[in-house]
Amino acid sequence: MVLDAIEPLGAYAAIQQEILTPLQLYATAQSVSTKIERLVVGYDGERSMFGQDAMMSNGALIYNPQFEWGGGGFASTPTDLANFMTAFRRGRIFPDSLWIIAIAKPNGVAAEVHQWRGMGVHVDSTSLGSAYGHSGFMPGYVSWVRWYEKLGVSVAMQVNASDEARLIDDGFDWVDSVAAITSLHCRAR
Numbered sequence: 704m705v706l707d708a709i710e711p712l713g714a715y716a717a718i719q720q721e722i723l724t725p726l727q728l729y730a731t732a733q734s735v736s737t738k739i740e741r742l743v744v745g746y747d748g749e750r751s752m753f754g755q756d757a758m759m760s761n762g763a764l765i766y767n768p769q770f771e772w773g774g775g776g777f778a779s780t781p782t783d784l785a786n787f788m789t790a791f792r793r794g795r796i797f798p799d800s801l802w803i804i805a806i807a808k809p810n811g812v813a814a815e816v817h818q819w820r821g822m823g824v825h826v827d828s829t830s831l832g833s834a835y836g837h838s839g840f841m842p843g844y845v846s847w848v849r850w851y852e853k854l855g856v857s858v859a860m861q862v863n864a865s866d867e868a869r870l871i872d873d874g875f876d877w878v879d880s881v882a883a884i885t886s887l888h889c890r891a892r
Contacts (some may be wrong), residue, residue, distance in 0.1 A: 731787075733776060748865070805823060809821070831851050845864070846860070
């Protein structure tokens with residue numbers, strides 16, 4: 704909201720100009736309407752707060768995703784999401800000095816703890832080493848992305864379902880599986 708107040712064209716224009724265009728994230732768009740180009744139908748399950756499973760009707764979402772603003776109010780693809788996370792880790796979005804602040808262990812978290820939430824970044828110890836990422840949720844949709852420090856790659860996954868009946872596994876486990884396959888492929892070269 705601060706960015707929206709100080710930027711002459713608003714927050715979304717600033718995000719487009721400073722992040723999306725320079726990083727060529729052309730499949731990422733602001734979610735400011737119930738109609739989002741190329742969005743597939745998402746499913747929220749029988750117990751959805753909206754009283755129905757499908758989150759789209761007549762080609763439009765049944766809710767307006769704009770409430771997320773710049774904190775997550777964008778529709779994207781796994782490719783753009785992985786590229787964003789790689790750019791973030793490599794200091795191409797924000798000064799690299801901010802990475803250490805974003806992943807810092809919060810005060811009060813015990814030294815022996817190997818998982819915590821930094822400033823918008825999940826920090827986890829995995830079988831592939833340290834991983835940094837985030838998950839995102841909108842009714843009918845879930846995204847996961849991780850940067851794997853040892854591998855030097857990001858992996859992202861998105862699904863068009865958000866109910867527990869369909870998502871019985873942790874999405875980060877799926878992302879870790881893809882990263883493990885990538886790791887084997889890279890070692891074979």
